[in-house]
Structure formats: structure tokens, C-alpha cells
Amino acid sequence: MKLLQQTILEKGTVLPNGVLKVNTFLNHQIDTGLMIEIGKEFAERFTDSNINKVITIESSGIAPSFFAAHTLDVPLIFARKKKSLTLKDNVYTSQVFSFTKQETSEITVAKEFLAENDRVLIIDDFLANGQAAQGLIDVVKQAGASVAGIGIVIEKTFQPGRQILEDKGYRVESLARVQSLQDGQITFLQEQISVTN
């Protein structure tokens, strides 16, 4: 997605520890116009997948998934990272390890929001090692529902997340695929385009 790649190049920064910082438009300050385009792009890519629910993880997943759910005309659910007082026993939970934060958090989804016949689109802001996506897959499967696909805003192709998910048979759609952050330079994967002619 060109607009996203341009924004990452213009506004993203690479921290010394290799973290791609996108907090001016994605996960602290939000560019709502860009998020709407991102949401529409996800909806278009999965338009034929009979999706009836979109699921993400708080907080950074909410903005990019908002318009995907809206365009597909289905509810958006965000998994919570901690049990709340108003979420008691009737929840599915899974463990998600964050390499960035070096901590494990428990994600929680109320059972009432997932049903056996659901076809769920998982959306998240980053795909690196695939931990968050696998936590969401786990939750969807506990409900007996199926994962119709996984939409990612920014994929780090030099980390194993996509391979792990594809090996399990899931379709992964990433809107920006970062091949390298070496020496503070952001390089995108040059995707093969097959031209018929």
C-alpha cells in the first residue's frame, strides 16, 4: 500500500535497538485519514472471505481495524490485555509474549462475542514473531470459530511471523512489508509483480 509506505518512510524512525517507531501516525498519535484508507484496503483484500467479525488487540490495533470492520459492515472486537472487573469468568484467554516489551500479557475476549460459526478476520498493527496473531488465533479457535485471514499493517519480513502463520495454513495480508531496518534505513520488500503481456 503506497500511501502507507510513503508515510513510514517520511515519519517512521528506526531506534538503535531495531524498533521501528511509528508513533506519529499509528500507535500514539493517529492519522485518522490514513487509518481509514488502511481499513478500506483490508476490507477490499478480504471482501470475498465471508467475514462476519473483525478482531484485534488493544490499543494499537483499534484504529487500523476500525474502518475494516465498518466497510465490511461487521462488529469489531478488541481483545483486552488484562482482565477487567466487568469481565469475569466468561472469557477466552491466551498468552502473548512481546519481544519489544519483553513481557507476557494475557489477552482476554468475552465468550459472548465469538460463536462457533463465526468467520473472523484478525488485524494487528505489526507482524514480527507472530505472537499476537497466534494469541488471537488461539482465542478464535477456543470459540470453535474459524480464522478467515490475518491482516497486518506493518510486517517485518526478516522475522519469522509470516512463515509460522502460513505454515499453519493461514492467509496473511500485510499492507507494508519491511525487509530491513539495518543502519537505520527502512527498506521495503520488492514484491514480485507478474505482468501478463
Next chain:
Amino acid sequence: MKLLQQTILEKGTVLPNGVLKVNTFLNHQIDTGLMIEIGKEFAERFTDSNINKVITIESSGIAPSFFAAHTLDVPLIFARKKKSLTLKDNVYTSQVFSFTKQETSEITVAKEFLAENDRVLIIDDFLANGQAAQGLIDVVKQAGASVAGIGIVIEKTFQPGRQILEDKGYRVESLARVQSLQDGQITFLQEQISVTN
């Protein structure tokens, strides 16, 4: 806001501890269509307030503030509840006590996202004791910026939040004003409407 009141009556539930549970449309599963109407309503109410930024708190504030920022054509910032690895020293922080969760959390906003001349609209999902709003006011003031107003999705008028904020001179706009949750019944404040004629 009629659509919001209707949705609260239809889908909200009152827990035995007096908590109004709205997780089927606002803070766990999200009704994006309703959130868009909520955002537009905030934008309309503050359209003449020269707002150049909207600020909220993760996670439940993001969906209802998304379209407010988008309609006003200004950036949306969400305060984080914990310091992250990519947010180091250049942050404003404040303490927010949650009566529902009975815990204090630190909210954090990167300094780069607030400037002295900013006129900021604060949006949050609930107003009860005013703790979250005051934390956000504190952060805005640390930046030397001004608070142009406070937009609330659901206000509990039987708790002191509004009075505290109005006593400090802030304009508060709530889209649904709940007067009572006694006996599990949701009652809205009957607002005085002055009719000329």
C-alpha cells in the same frame, strides 16, 4: 444523543456493583457505525472551538474519538497507560485513579505531540469522578496548551465529575447523561429544553 441513549437502553446492562456495562458496543465489541455518529456529534458540538488536536486515553477512548478528530480534520492522540520501551524520557505523565478498577495508573503522552499553542479537545468514554479527564487536563497543561473542552460519551450525573470540571471552568459536553442506575434501571437525566413559542 438519541441513538446512543437507545443503544444504552437496549444493550447496556447494570452489574450488581453499579457498573454500567456497555461492552457490546463501546469498550470490548465496537459498533463502528455508532462510533462514527458519536464522533460527528462531538465535532459538531465543538466546531467553533478552534480545536487543533483531540486527546483521549487508551483503549476505550479511541473508537469514540476517532471520527471526532477525523471530522475536525486534526490529529488524534491517545495517552498510554504505561510507559512503553519506545517512549522514554520525553513524556508528560499524570496519575489517574480508577474507582472501577480500584487502581492508579500512570498516563503518558510524548512531549512531541503537544505544543504551547494547541487547543485540545479531551474525549473519554465515561465521566464519573472525573479522574481520567483531570489526568488529561494535567498533561495538556504541562505542555502549556489549553483545554478547549471535554467530550464524554456517557456521564453519570449522580457522581461529581462534571461539577469538579465545571468548577475549574471547563466546558463539558456529554452525549448521554445517566441520572441513576438504581435497581438495575438505567434512567437518563431529563434535560431542560427551552421552547420558544
